[in-house]
Amino acid sequence: MLTTLIIGRNWRLRSSSKSDRAIERQSGIDAFRYLLCFSVAMLHSMPSELGYAMPIWMTVFANGCRNAVPFFFIASGYFMRVPASWMLSDVQRPLKRLLPVYLIWFFIYIFVDTLLYGYSGGITIRNVATGGSAYHLWFLPVLCISLVGAPIAISLTSERVTILFAMALALFGVALGAYREVLGLQEFGGVRLTMAPLLVMIGYFIKQGGLKLNIYQAATSVTISFIFLLLEEVAISYLTGSKFTSHPVAGMTYPLGVATFLLAKSLDGRAALQFFAPLGAISLGVYASHLIFIRILAVWIGLESPVQAFAVAVGATLLATVASLALDRLPLARSLVR
Numbered sequence: 001m002l003t004t005l006i007i008g009r010n011w012r013l014r015s016s017s018k019s020d021r022a023i024e025r026q027s028g029i030d031a032f033r034y035l036l037c038f039s040v041a042m043l044h045s046m047p048s049e050l051g052y053a054m055p056i057w058m059t060v061f062a063n064g065c066r067n068a069v070p071f072f073f074i075a076s077g078y079f080m081r082v083p084a085s086w087m088l089s090d091v092q093r094p095l096k097r098l099l100p101v102y103l104i105w106f107f108i109y110i111f112v113d114t115l116l117y118g119y120s121g122g123i124t125i126r127n128v129a130t131g132g133s134a135y136h137l138w139f140l141p142v143l144c145i146s147l148v149g150a151p152i153a154i155s156l157t158s159e160r161v162t163i164l165f166a167m168a169l170a171l172f173g174v175a176l177g178a179y180r181e182v183l184g185l186q187e188f189g190g191v192r193l194t195m196a197p198l199l200v201m202i203g204y205f206i207k208q209g210g211l212k213l214n215i216y217q218a219a220t221s222v223t224i225s226f227i228f229l230l231l232e233e234v235a236i237s238y239l240t241g242s243k244f245t246s247h248p249v250a251g252m253t254y255p256l257g258v259a260t261f262l263l264a265k266s267l268d269g270r271a272a273l274q275f276f277a278p279l280g281a282i283s284l285g286v287y288a289s290h291l292i293f294i295r296i297l298a299v300w301i302g303l304e305s306p307v308q309a310f311a312v313a314v315g316a317t318l319l320a321t322v323a324s325l326a327l328d329r330l331p332l333a334r335s336l337v338r
Contacts, residue, residue, distance in 0.1 A: 013038030028268035029075055030280025032260070036072070039065035044136065044294055045313040047303045050091040053074045058306050061098035062246040063229055068220075069139065069248075070257020071264070072287075073196050074145055076259070077150070077203025086155040094147040101336055102140040105288045109134035112292050116299075130190075136291055142193050146200040154335040163205070166197035178232070181240040192248050202258055209260070218266040228252045259333065285324030286317065287338025 043065045046054065054062070084088055105127065111118035113133050121132040131137035153162040173194025175183055205211075213221065229252035237244045247253075267273055279286075293316035301315070302308045328332040 011273050025281075026265070026268050027277035028264040028270065029078075029261075030283075031267070031273035031276040032264035032280075033075060034070060034138065034276050034283045034286065034321075036068040036260075036292065036315060037283050037320070039068040040136065041290045041294065041317045041320075042082060042310070043068075044291055045298075045309040045316070047305070047309050050241060054124040055306065058112055058309075059244055059246055060230060063233060064226060064246065066229070066246060066248070066250075067256045067260040069192075070195065070199050070253055071260050072139065073146070073199035074203035074206070074257055074261045075141065076147060077200035077205075077206045080147060080200065080204050081148065082151045082204065084155070086152050090151060091148050094144050094228065097335075098140050098147075099145040101284070101288075102144075103128075104135060104336060105137055105140075106131060106134060109137075109292070110191060112295075116295060131265040134291060138190075138192065139287075142196045142198075146196045150197060150200050150204070154223050159205075163201050166201045169194045170198040174251050175251050178236055178247035178251070181242065195249055195253070198254065199257060202254075203261070206258075206261070213262045213266055215263070215266040218259065218263035222256070222263050224226055225252060225256040225259045229256055263265075279321065281325040282321070282328050282337045285327055286320040288336070290316045290320040293323075328329070 046058070046062055051216075067310070079101060109132065110120045110123065122129050124132075127133075131140075150162060150166075153165065173191045176185060176188045176194075177191040179185075180187065229250060232250055232252050233244060233246065236242075236250075294312055297312045297315045299318075301312050304311060324337040327337045
């Protein structure tokens with residue numbers, strides 16, 4: 001089965017498993033899957049909560065990095081299989097593929113936190129459900145639910161009903177996310193979870209409809225989406241009287257993710273991406289492990305300035321890449337990285 005960080009065509013770091021061989025790979029998507037792991041690492045290295053305000057240019061950069069997670073969900077939907085009628089095996093496949101990986105990485109972070117800090121968040125129901133200190137791992141169970149739920153919903157109802165439900169859920173998340181203060185709503189945790197179904201369905205429809213842009217159209221779409229995302233954040237800042245910031249779930253986050261995915265498709269086969277495309281196969285490992293190296297490097301380098309944050313993000317991405325390549329050479333550990 002697929003995960004958003006593991007799919008592609010004709011790229012192999014080592015001999016692939018049987019399930020990998022059945023998966024179509026595309027170099028543009030693979031390359032972006034790896035490169036956008038740096039965007040995630042950069043977001044997690046931002047010094048926004050360390051006692052001083054980030055400069056405006058860094059907040060702008062943070063908004064640009066918000067295309068990563070939507071891209072990952074869209075990529076999963078693009079390669080999602082929707083059988084004519086669902087069977088129990090269709091439910092079991094993503095569960096068996098993703099949940100064990102999630103739990104193993106969760107316990108790895110428990111172990112690492114204990115080594116680094118002498119304590120961890122503990123093994124509670126809440127921490128297991130949310131990832132605990134490995135907060136970025138929320139992506140995996142949410143992806144699993146979407147890959148199980150979307151095909152079942154399509155089989156039992158229709159594509160139209162499923163996409164309408166996903167849109168309603170996404171609107172709910174945007175209202176409780178970026179627009180919570182604008183609308184005077186109470187804080188509600190976990191709003192990022194609401195973005196997954198719509199993005200997975202968008203990826204599915206891109207594949208079904210054969211939607212494709214040339215590189216100039218796609219690049220223009222990314223630029224326009226990014227500009228409107230910034231304008232949206234400025235408007236929210238003005239309406240709430242708060243500082244200009246970057247929300248995980250804003251309205252224009254969706255078009256930015258879609259445009260980024262279409263840009264990746266338009267770059268398929270380009271020579272400039274040939275170095276990064278093979279690394280897309282192990283980007284699950286890079287994504288899952290990068291926060292470990294951010295925490296280690298933050299102690300040595302610090303996160304008191306934008307320059308330090310950038311250095312930590314680059315270093316963490318490179319170290320996570322090396323670690324993932326090493327794990328990929330071990331048959332028992334390969335499922336943790338691809």
